Amino acid sequence: MEQLIQSSDLFVMQVEMDVYTALKKWMFLQLNPSWDGPIKQLLADADAWLCKRRTDLSEKEPFLNTEDGAPFRSVFKLVRLQYIINDLASARILERDNILPHEWLTAMYKNQWFAMLRTEFENDNGPQEANKEEFELNSMRCGRKLSKDGDYCWRWTGFNFGFDLLVTYTNRFIVFKRNTLSQPCGGAVSLQPRRHLAYRLRLASFDSRGKLVCSRSTGYQRLTLEKDQEYAIMNLDSRLLSFPLYVCCNFLYTSPHSDQRADLLNKRAPFTVGLDIYSTILHLYVLFS
Secondary structure, three states: HHHHHHHHOOOOEOHHHHHHHHHHHHHHHHHOOOOOOOOOHHHHHHHHHHHHHHOOOOOOOOOOOOOOOHHHHHOOOOOOHHHHOOOHHHHHHHHHOOOOHHHHHHHHHHHHHHHHHHHOOOOOOOOOOOOOOHHHHHHHEEEEOOOOOOEEEEEEOOOOOOOOEEEEEOOOOOEEEOOOOOOOOOOOOOOOOOEEEEEEEEEEEOOOOEEEEEEEOOEEEEEEOOOEEEEEEEEOOOOOOOEEEEEEEEEEEOOHHHHHHHHHHHHOOOOOOOOOHHHHHHHHHHHHO
């Protein structure tokens, strides 16, 4: 499981909160092997089980600090919490579940607060130097499934330091747009003349038997966008295109502070075996189903 969660080939459908939720369900199944309910009931039963422990055992200690939870610490440590606590509803779920040690969350809130201050007062316009290792460790992971050909436009929710990035699929082009003044936005939007972005976009589609039909990747890229500027990221060959199409993106919006970078490198779990893209998505599908 650790190899899966930290793999650079991992396709995260939706957002990082879904990785946390998948791990919560997986942990519940490991500790309750006799569970045989319907898949749709799994998350509710996992939440109820955690709640019952807190109530019946008067358990105030975070679950990973308990004897039962300790074996799962290493895998939960690979969740990129900075992209969960940037969403209010998700942050409240973390607090409610009380799975993660308090010091993990306290440290991450502190890191995010200083990152916001650097963005606002030190004009951190985003990553300007190529750093693939930092990108693999610390980038935002998100994805979307396009069920059929058509026109799509979406954004992934959460506080992204004033970088409101719109993603559009139309006429076989995938386009990034830095929205500043042209579209409504629920949060604060940066008015800095230019913002820098590190990204990687990957696509994959499968046939009815689950066999990989096509895959594309931009590789690691850096991009500078002015206010309301658009940039075509990928042009797809219609002869190879099939649906449903899975779109997975990694983003890095800020330049990590040197102390934060050192801390992340020290905490990085060893990666030994890479997973091919098909097996990664298959495992993720089983976890999320």
